[in-house]
Amino acid sequence: xxxxxxxxxxxxxxxxxxxxxxxxxxxxxxxxxxxxxxxxxxxxxxxxxxxxxxxxxxxxxxxxxxxxxxxxxxxxxxxxxxxxxxxxxxxxxxxxxxxxxxxxxxxxxxxxxxxxxxxxxxxxxxxxxxxxxxxxxxxxxxxxxxxxxxxxxxxxxxxxxxxxxxxxxxxxxxxxxxxxxxxxxxxxxxxxxxxxxxxxxxxxxxxxxxxxxxxxx
Numbered sequence: 001x002x003x004x005x006x007x008x009x010x011x012x013x014x015x016x017x018x019x020x021x022x023x024x025x026x027x028x029x030x031x032x033x034x035x036x037x038x039x040x041x042x043x044x045x046x047x048x049x050x051x052x053x054x055x056x057x058x059x060x061x062x063x064x065x066x067x068x069x070x071x072x073x074x075x076x077x078x079x080x081x082x083x084x085x086x087x088x089x090x091x092x093x094x095x096x097x098x099x100x101x102x103x104x105x106x107x108x109x110x111x112x113x114x115x116x117x118x119x120x121x122x123x124x125x126x127x128x129x130x131x132x133x134x135x136x137x138x139x140x141x142x143x144x145x146x147x148x149x150x151x152x153x154x155x156x157x158x159x160x161x162x163x164x165x166x167x168x169x170x171x172x173x174x175x176x177x178x179x180x181x182x183x184x185x186x187x188x189x190x191x192x193x194x195x196x197x198x199x200x201x202x203x204x205x206x207x208x209x210x211x212x213x214x215x216x217x
Contacts (some may be wrong), residue, residue, distance in 0.1 A: 003081070004070055006053070006192035008189045010175055012030040013171070019097075028064075029109040029163070029208075030105075030108075030109060030110055030208050030210045031108070031208065031210050032101070032206060032207070032208055033100030033102075033104045033207045033208060033209045033210075033211060034054055034056065034057060034097070034099060034206070035054065035204065035205070035207075036052065036053060036054050036057055036082075036097055036204060036205055036207045037053055037082070037184060037203065037204035038051050038052070038053055038071060038082045038083065038084070038203075038204070039051050039052070039053045039082065040073075040082050041082075042068070042073070042211060043070060043071060043072045043073050044071050045067075045068060045069070045070045045071075045088065046061060046066065046067050046068060046069050046070070046190055047059065047061060047069045047070065047071045047084060047095065048071075051071040051082075052097070056100050056101070057097045057098065057099060057100070058097070058098050058100060058124070059095065059096070059097055059101075060095070060096040060097070060098065060184060061093070061094070061095060062093070062094040062095075062096070062165050062168060062185070063091060063092045063093045063094050063165070063166075063167065063188070064088070064090065064091025064092060064093075064166035064167065064168075065090050065091035065092055065093035065168075065193065066093055066094075067090075068088045068089045068090050068093075068193065069085075069086060069089060069093055069095060070084070070085045070086075070087070070088055071083075071084060072084070072085040072201075073083075081115075081148070081203040081204075082116060082202075082203075083201045083202055083203045084201065084202045085197045085199060085200075085201050086122075086191075086193045086200045086201075087193045087194065087195045087196055087198070087199035088193050088195070089192055089193035090192065091168075091169060091192055092163070092167060092169065092188070092190060092191060092192060093188060093192075093193075094127055094168050094169035094186055094188035095186050095187060095188070095202075096127060096129065096182065096186030096187075097185055097186060097195055097205070098129075098183055098185070098187060099183040102211050102212055102213065103181045103182060104182050104185070104207065104209040104210065104211060104212060105179070105180045105181065105182070105209050105210035105211070105212055106128070106155045106179040106180075106182045106185075106207075106209045107178070107179045107180050107210075108156065108210075109154075109155075109156070109208075110154075110155040110179070110207075110209040110210070111152055111153060111154050111155060111208045112126055112152070112153045112155070112185065112205065112206065112207050112208070112209060113150060113151065113152045113153075113205070113206045113208075114142070114150070114151060114187070114203070114204060114205040114206070115148055115149065115150045115151075115201055115202070115203040115204050116142050116145075116148070116151065116187075116200065116201055116202045116203065117145050117147060117148050117149065117200075117203075118142065118143065118144045118145060118148065118189065118199070118200045118201070119144060119196065119197055119198060119199055120144070120194055120197050120198025120199065121139035121214065122189040122191060122198060122200045123142065123143050123160055123189060123190075124141055124142040124187050124188070124189050124200050124202065125137050125138045125139075125140070125141045125145070125166060125187065125189065125190060126138040126140070126141075126153055126158070126185070126186075126187060127184075127185070127186040127187055127188050128179070128182050128184065128185050128186075129182065129183045129184035129185075130171050130177065130178070130179070130180070130181060130182060130183065131181035131182070131183050132181075134162075134165065134171050134174075134177070135163045135165050136160040136161065136162065136164065136174055136177055137160065137161050137162075137163040137170055137188065137190070138152060138153070138158050138159065138160060138161075139158070139159040139160065139161060139173075140157075140158050140159065141189075148201075148203060155179060155209075159173070160173065160174045160216060161173055161174060168188055168190060169190065170190060180212075181212055185205075187200075187202060187205050
């Protein structure tokens, strides 16, 4: 079974590689660069690499609250997902994912989708790291919801701020950043946790962008 799963992942990766290249060269919108929906294993603090389902991805934790980010799950309701939860975070926090081998071009028609649920006036922002080391956080965000909700962001429509990754606080606006070589993609609500009544939850994330064939190009 594990061998079959590995073959499926390799085949999917090859298809992604070919389709992304074809899309970029022919002018089509980009395909799926990666999806992460977290392993269905017991809840744990903090979130770590063992919880990452996609073998091509590396998780990154940032900010003073990084050691209290939880990979959570509940037995009820029975369809409760395995998700990232900020409710116990003792300070501002951020979670990112990066591909082991490739950067991604998030210019033009790139987009990000995720399924999330925020409580207590939390708003979940998109966070990216450029290949030159620049960090950006989006002005646009996914607001509070009474239940799980799928949201989609068109990168071309977004506005950006710089961000201090030590404190996870936004800085000055950054106009028209070059998103053609992005190394990490993630999320933050720019706040500390407030238990279940003031927190952010993320079930899964999908990134659609043009694959940059290797990190040196």
